[in-house]
Amino acid sequence: MERVIWGNEMDTLGLSTLVSEAVGIDGRSEVSGVYGVLVGCSLMFDGRSADAILNLAADAVQSLSESYAEAVYRVVDGKPADHRDRDRPLDRSLDTAVSENLASDHAIELPDAAWRYAITLRTVKTVTAVLVVRSERAPSAREMILLKVLAQQTAAAMVTAELIDGKRRQSLSLQKTTADHERTIHRLSRSVAALERRDHIHEVLTRVSASGVGEAGIAGALHELTSLAVSVEDAFGNLLTWSPPPTPGSYRPVGGDNRADVLRQVRANGQHSRDGDRVFRLIRSKTHTLGVVALHDPHRRADRLDTFALEYAAAVLAVEMSYRRSLAEAELRLRRDLIDDLLAGTDDTSAYSRGAALGHNLRTPHRVTIVQWSPEIDGDLIARTASRWATAAGLHPLSARRPSMIILLTEDLPEPESLHRAISRDVGNGHGWIAIGSVAKTPSCLPRSFADARRTLRIQKVAADRYGSRRFDDLGVCRILDPGDNAPAVREFLSEWLGALMAYDDEKSAELVKTLGRYLDCGGNYDQAATALNIHRSTLRYRLGRIRDISGLDLQDVNSRLNLHLATKVYDMVGNPTVHHGGCPD
Template identity: 25%
Template sequence: MPAISDLVVRSGLDLILVAGERGSGASIRWVHTSELPDPAPWLSGGELLLTTGMGLYGGPEVQGEYLRRLISARVAGLGFGLGFGFDTVPEALVAPANRCDFPIIGVPYKTPFIAISEWVSARLAEDSLEEAQATVSVHERLAGLVAAGSGPADVLEEVAALTGGWAILFDLRGGVIARAQGPHTVVPDDRKVFATLPQALLEVQGPAASSELSPQGAQVGTAVMAGTRQEGVLVFGQNRRLGPQDRIVVRHATTVLGLLLSSRRAVIDAQRRVTGDIISEGFSGRLARGELERRLELVGFPPGAEVTALVLEPKDATGDDALDGYAAGVDDWLGLHCAGGVRTAVFGERITALVQHETPHILAETLQAEFGTARQGEVRVGVGESVAPRSMRRSYLGALFALRATPDERLVAGPRDLGSYGFLMSTQSRPALESFVRSVLGPLVTRDLERASDLVSSVGAYIEAGGRWEAGAAALGVHRHTLRYRVRQAEELLGRDLTVAENRLELWLALKAQEILNE
């Protein structure tokens, strides 16, 4: 946009800058003419206001108040027509205008106001044309990178070349995807730059951009979107105020990066689905050891390296889409914090991960702290023992049952929390557990299959409630008399008195063993 000083020097209209020279660099957004004593309510800021002073005959007090209203309305400047009611611009306007650096132009009698409007309008049209040409040029250069198969780093290099500034592309966790800088430009520390971004910019429902201006320069952050999914944040900075060219380049770069990251995400999601199937099969025990080790090696887990299973139970992520999105975030985060292999999968209603890490429990605590925020919702994390890849199912079961063995308030649980589950898993083989369950619970399992009598679950609820009928019935959602009747049936089938502590203990261990077998 043209500045007040451009209008005075270049228009050839014999205009005179009579006040506010230091503010003459103000840009003119539009030209407006008014003879009202108070035109401020009809102004939106950035205008050059033209007047002959018809509303300023009241003397210095009226004129001073008039100027204060214009300054409050953020007007770019005042053009005062001479030779109508005033031969010179009143001193009551000039003096305070100089103090406030508010530019006032003296307009000679021979210069019509429409000539000023036409000159400014022509300059604005030229600026719009130049911006359109610059937009096309930037678009062609950046689109050419996409057509050539370039990546985010190449786009940021082009941004730096076009503007001379610096640019950093972050993922939503603060990891740097790419960065670039122009010559003689110092890039701030990545962590400090990310820390200055408002939290709302990292959320889909938040603002699309943020800006910051300081003595060191200016920076702007923009959300990089792929459809409705946010893939990252582009932060661009200069050691000066941002100009139109900077904003054009950033706007187009954001669009191009969205396309590139969308393609990148599609590839990552496809890889995650394939590797997720392998991880799920390994956790479920459906693959023979040799085949399991071969497949794990293909996705980044060498046979000799120990692996650890993590199980996440997010409270608020329900449904396939929510779980998949949550798993993608977990996978990205783990990828930044693990030097070894990382693979995640949605397994039932849980998110599971197989990782290589020297201190998996510390990793799990950090992961829980990162994702267990108000923005992500509550999440519990179970940590299995570190095992050879062929024993990954044992690590998974350890992580899963560590969560079951601890109260909901315990946000991270590990092998030390397994209790009886740990005893059964470490000392008994699967055939031995199956034989134990059949010998203790066999009659109840058979009756449940034949008559859907829910005896196994009823006995479990009764034992978990410590033999209290009310609490056990509440857990099942039945009346206490119904629970009492079922327990009496179970005692008859088993030939055991469940008021005896030893009998309840044996049944309780059998129920825990059955849980392990059912996974």
């Protein structure tokens, strides 16, 4: 009679004893069943996952007995879950029967009277799963032994699989941790290298800036740091410096014809930008754009640290250019203050020291020159042209702007005609006046030179030839005449002595006043006067006869000749006072 082993009796018997008894019951014919269990169990140790092993065991139940696996439960953290549907709530009677006796094998009785048995898959320490087998009748002892052997081997295989899987996960985690560590080390190495390069950039550009080498030195340092060509422009797009030499023959400023819009957009985002093959950064001081520094990068290889070097160079250049601009503005203020004081009147001692501080020698004689042009011309353009001309002429000018005039203080007597031509060429017209005052041997005499220059300007603006230049020294006796202060007296004097002749010239388009002036200039010499007027001697005699008839004056009388000669000189200076010549206000 065969002995049936139920419940936990399996735990007290060795596997070999159970197999032997199974074989002894039915003889050698039973070996195939045991062999099938062993073959099935061997498949469980071929690297499958715990879930796959449990599925294999559930499928093997039917091959080892006349029963089948009705339900399979996986036990996780001491709680069962439907292995075939992990999300299904355990709310059936079968679920309850399994859960209540989870630690032991036991029969399950349900209302349908079918035979069910819960086989626990467990090791010494834990329960891994539960197989609920079902059949029409109770299995034989041999079948139960085979099923329990299957259960025991399945539990061992699942634990082994979980251990292997844990080791695998641990290995993968270790590999990932190692890879992450290596990447972290690599990032740290790159960060350290980047920080070292940043420190090097900071050190080099700070040192170069402090050395006072200016834009050229900073551009050269930026080229060494980036290996890219560097250009520095001023606010107007003029190329200030290029590194490395030589400077290109032609240069297109950043933005080209659309420069204003490009710079406006860059100011708005406050970052470096690209213009074709160039990466550039604005050089700014507060709200003022001082210029542009650019890396020429046709192959687009500039990296993040190159742009950092560009941005730091822009900051260093901003300090450099702001400092130079501040110095220039301070010097300009000092020069303007000095000129204002010199023109208003100051003592010689302080003027000498202040001039020396600005690099200007006021111990040599100076003159004041006034330049005035038609109102539509830009005063800055006139001032730049006048200063450039005077500097090129070696006159060491001090210059100042007034609302309607440019004032130059120079060490020597300028050539006014040359200055007038230079300004006319630059501004596009010759509608201007240049007046040169008297010489001032000391600074305290400059107010007098300034007053003489203004007097000369007033005389020049009402002269017959209107536009041009005039020296105070060339005014002669007309120095005592000022058309601004003495206009009524001048008109009366000219009307008294030349009124009839001026009226005749206006009516007949003649040149009797001019003829009289040249005749008197030549001391009454007929031949010299005719040559100066480019007329025949007989024509000169005829005109002189008409002058005597019209004026009623004796040209041989000494007083008449003196007054007529003076009147013609005044006429040359101021023209016909009855004719309006216009001009800019003083």
